[in-house]
Amino acid sequence: MDARKNAATNKKAFHDYHIEEKFEAGIALTGTEVKSLREGRANLKESYAKIKDGELFLMNAHISPYSCGNMFNHEPKRIRKLLMHRREIHKLFGKVRERGYSLVPLSIYFNSKNKAKLEFALAKGKTLYDKRESIKRKDAKRVTERELRLR
Numbered sequence: 001m002d003a004r005k006n007a008a009t010n011k012k013a014f015h016d017y018h019i020e021e022k023f024e025a026g027i028a029l030t031g032t033e034v035k036s037l038r039e040g041r042a043n044l045k046e047s048y049a050k051i052k053d054g055e056l057f058l059m060n061a062h063i064s065p066y067s068c069g070n071m072f073n074h075e076p077k078r079i080r081k082l083l084m085h086r087r088e089i090h091k092l093f094g095k096v097r098e099r100g101y102s103l104v105p106l107s108i109y110f111n112s113k114n115k116a117k118l119e120f121a122l123a124k125g126k127t128l129y130d131k132r133e134s135i136k137r138k139d140a141k142r143v144t145e146r147e148l149r150l151r
Contacts, residue, residue: 013121019123023092026083036067043062054086095122
């Protein structure tokens, strides 16, 4: 049984990108960051993952300072290291080098062992036409479901 407790999700990622493949990684966090995540005070809107010197990092993710923290509270937009096996990182690096691919965070959650995990995806950016097309499909689906409910 997969007991996931979501701390933050990136809903905009599914609108802006074609999701090719999903991955999971651990996150190296400080104590106040974990407590802030448990309060659900994180934002992944403009964040991304980056491979630098054979290591994976989460960039631009905002985890708000812990409300009961003291002067040793964490920096909200600091760079956080992601924990994955080296061969998985090398496989990702090969795919990211291809044109148009990027690593987009989808959600931060706590697994059944209460460890903070990041779900991210290998994604390709959508064009404006693709975005419009997906909005049309979503609207059409919503209308048909409404019609079926009324009958």
